[in-house]
Amino acid sequence: xxxxxxxxxxFGNGKNRICFSHVDNYAHGLILGYPALYPGSPACGKFYIVxxxxxxxxxxxxxxxxxxxxxxVMAMGFVSIWSKFKLPxxxxxxxxxxxxxxxMVLGVRIKLNxxxxxxxxxxxxxxxxxxxxxxxxxxxxxFDEGWKQTGEWFKANWLPKFxxxxxxxxxKRVGGIAKQSDDKINLATEGVKKTIAKSK
Numbered sequence: 001x002x003x004x005x006x007x008x009x010x011f012g013n014g015k016n017r018i019c020f021s022h023v024d025n026y027a028h029g030l031i032l033g034y035p036a037l038y039p040g041s042p043a044c045g046k047f048y049i050v051x052x053x054x055x056x057x058x059x060x061x062x063x064x065x066x067x068x069x070x071x072x073v074m075a076m077g078f079v080s081i082w083s084k085f086k087l088p089x090x091x092x093x094x095x096x097x098x099x100x101x102x103x104m105v106l107g108v109r110i111k112l113n114x115x116x117x118x119x120x121x122x123x124x125x126x127x128x129x130x131x132x133x134x135x136x137x138x139x140x141x142x143f144d145e146g147w148k149q150t151g152e153w154f155k156a157n158w159l160p161k162f163x164x165x166x167x168x169x170x171x172k173r174v175g176g177i178a179k180q181s182d183d184k185i186n187l188a189t190e191g192v193k194k195t196i197a198k199s200k
Contacts, residue, residue: 003073004162008081010066012089012121017058018065019051019125022146025139026050032135041134048131055142062125068147075151076159092117 002008029050036043057063070081096114103110131137141149 001162003078003081004076004166006079008073009084010081010086011092011117012086014064014066014082014086016065016121017062017123017125018068019053019056019062020068020143020146021051022139022141022143022149024141025052025146028140029131029135029137032131032137036135043134046130046134048135048137049126049128050131050135050137051126051128051139052141052143052146053128053132053139055139055144057143060125061128062123063143065120065124071147072151072154076154089117089121092121 029048033043033048051061053061057068066081074080092112093114096112096117099110099112100114103113128137
């Protein structure tokens with residue numbers, strides 16, 4: 001929504017890498033896990049990550065986050081985020097800590113917080129060689145195809161609602177977090193609290 005309102009900016013230098021995992025690839029990884037669980041299996045007790053792997057733009061299994069995001073932004077008909085000034089990470093972190101404090105005092109969540117700055121400026125890509133070796137995992141949907149499908153879904157399902165909200169004025173929000181995101185955060189927080197309580 002921020003991109004559509006012209007508010008989205010690149011955090012940091014825009015060179016951080018990320019890997020994506022199409023939902024079909026994620027499900028495929030889960031399905032491959034079942035037959036791999038047998039007595040003496042090398043997969044028993046291990047944690048695996050599956051992604052779109054080497055089908056990403058970079059054969060190491062990643063792509064430039066802000067480049068990929070900008071492709072999606074422009075596919076929605078919005079202005080390229082690269083045409084706007086970048087926000088320096090250090091400045092963002094200072095502002096994020098101030099926002100965190102203000103949010104704590106006012107009892108509200110503000111989107112710009114230290115965690116958001118870290119996540120949007122760090123490399124987040126993973127080596128999936130363990131899943132390839134132990135589970136014989138290979139992505140069933142290549143990154144380009146999955147990214148195209150994602151864009152088509154957003155155009156058909158999200159964009160009309162966004163455009164309607166902009167026309168009616170219901171899409172305007174400043175600084176806050178969307179209700180559905182806030183609900184997810186609250187649910188995750190409760191889960192963490194329960195886990196901590198059980199471990200005591």
